[in-house]
Amino acid sequence: MSYSVRGEEPVVIEALRVRALPEGSYDHLLEFLKLYRDAVQLVIDRIWSINEKLSKRKLHKLFYNNLVSMGFRAHHAKEIYVYAESVVKSARGNGGRKPVLRRLSARVDRYDYRLDLDSMTLTLKLHSGYEAKLKLVSSKQRVEKFKGWGNYELVVKYDGSGFWVSVYFRRAVKAVKTRTVMAIDLNFDNITLAILTLDGRLVKLKRFRTPLRKVLTHRIWVERIQRRYPRSWRFIKGVRKAVDRHGEKIKNISWGYAHKVGDLVAELASKHSSIIVLEDLDKLRENNKRGREFNKRLGLWIYRRIQFCIEYEAKERNLEVVKINPRSTSSKCPRCGKKLAEYRHRVLRCRKCGFVGNRDVIATINLYKKCVSKYSRCGVPGVALNAPKPDENPSGVQGNRDDAMKNIKPHELI
Numbered sequence: 001m002s003y004s005v006r007g008e009e010p011v012v013i014e015a016l017r018v019r020a021l022p023e024g025s026y027d028h029l030l031e032f033l034k035l036y037r038d039a040v041q042l043v044i045d046r047i048w049s050i051n052e053k054l055s056k057r058k059l060h061k062l063f064y065n066n067l068v069s070m071g072f073r074a075h076h077a078k079e080i081y082v083y084a085e086s087v088v089k090s091a092r093g094n095g096g097r098k099p100v101l102r103r104l105s106a107r108v109d110r111y112d113y114r115l116d117l118d119s120m121t122l123t124l125k126l127h128s129g130y131e132a133k134l135k136l137v138s139s140k141q142r143v144e145k146f147k148g149w150g151n152y153e154l155v156v157k158y159d160g161s162g163f164w165v166s167v168y169f170r171r172a173v174k175a176v177k178t179r180t181v182m183a184i185d186l187n188f189d190n191i192t193l194a195i196l197t198l199d200g201r202l203v204k205l206k207r208f209r210t211p212l213r214k215v216l217t218h219r220i221w222v223e224r225i226q227r228r229y230p231r232s233w234r235f236i237k238g239v240r241k242a243v244d245r246h247g248e249k250i251k252n253i254s255w256g257y258a259h260k261v262g263d264l265v266a267e268l269a270s271k272h273s274s275i276i277v278l279e280d281l282d283k284l285r286e287n288n289k290r291g292r293e294f295n296k297r298l299g300l301w302i303y304r305r306i307q308f309c310i311e312y313e314a315k316e317r318n319l320e321v322v323k324i325n326p327r328s329t330s331s332k333c334p335r336c337g338k339k340l341a342e343y344r345h346r347v348l349r350c351r352k353c354g355f356v357g358n359r360d361v362i363a364t365i366n367l368y369k370k371c372v373s374k375y376s377r378c379g380v381p382g383v384a385l386n387a388p389k390p391d392e393n394p395s396g397v398q399g400n401r402d403d404a405m406k407n408i409k410p411h412e413l414i
């Protein structure tokens with residue numbers, strides 16, 4: 001998926017790549033692809049020898065009539081010289097030699113095809129008035145989401161054994177104006193989620209239990225079996241089946257959970273127009289914050305999976321997701337920045353200012369603060385521009401931040 005800006009309006013572009021089965025003979029389609037490749041090569045050769053930058057207008061003048069006389073339609077001709085020019089440009093940029101095309105592939109403008117997503121059929125307009133009809137091979141679910149989108153171009157390829165089609169879809173992004181920040185802390189037993197306004201007021205605090213203990217139980221079973229039959233478990237049918245069965249359980253529980261949480265989180269973020277803040281798990285490895293707490297046998301893959309689903313669901317709803325280094329987010333006082341000490345089980349206390357809070361909630365608030373200070377300093381438009389900058393404007397902002405802290409008391413959270 002890629003984001004780009006067309007005029008003022010941001011758009012999302014996504015390609016649907018599928019196998020395509022020709023209905024009936026595909027002689028003309030193959031002929032078209034060969035002709036197309038040769039035409040692109042012809043244009044490349046000419047542009048290469050001219051050795052100067054050519055405007056669209058110049059390209060049109062040089063090649064249009066020639067290409068049309070070869071049997072191409074107007075938009076074919078345009079696609080051919082524009083594509084050839086971009087190939088030459090990138091080859092020159094790399095200091096390479098003149099490109100020689102071998103593959104059979106053609107870019108086709110939307111005026112030269114008809115796509116019907118309901119019947120999954122594609123009709124291509126070829127050279128010399130020919131047409132080719134193709135059946136697209138894909139599941140209903142994969143195609144369903146593109147039904148409201150516009151499509152503007154496709155690439156058809158022949159790889160020696162069959163045809164492939166990539167259709168480029170796009171839709172306008174209605175930019176979500178960020179009103180709140182949702183910080184998420186992933187832990188072994190639960191996920192803690194805090195939504196705060198840009199000026200530090202707590203809107204919502206939520207906690208989900210994770211099924212990681214259950215996953216760990218299956219993991220331990222697998223390890224136990226493998227330890228008992230260290231060499232042979234793979235080869236004894238019953239033992240391998242048992243291992244597979246536990247593996248299947250682990251997979252089902254973790255994917256099921258990740259999808260559910262991704263959906264819930266993104267729904268909530270959408271309701272509150274939140275930017276979502278996640279811990280950067282790549283940074284987690286370095287500072288080893290969770291060495292003891294995270295069971296090493298489970299590893300980080302399950303947290304990555306949960307994050308993947310959150311990000312995926314968020315993008316579907318045009319919400320922004322940022323990843324923040326979680327270093328010291330669960331050990332520093334969110335009010336004064338001093339190191340916190342254990343007070344009760346999972347509750348931490350600051351010896352300097354007396355702040356007391358649940359460890360996971362503290363982590364979310366510190367993530368929130370890091371996000372706000374990072375993005376207000378960078379001046380990312382639409383993100384936390386009015387947010388407090390910790391340490392920069394203590395007098396005006398302190399009150400708000402303290403309000404947030406006052407709202408969060410350990411007893412509310414358990």
Ligand SMILES: [Zn+2]
Pocket residue numbers: 333334335336337338350351352353354355
């Ligand atoms: Zn403190």
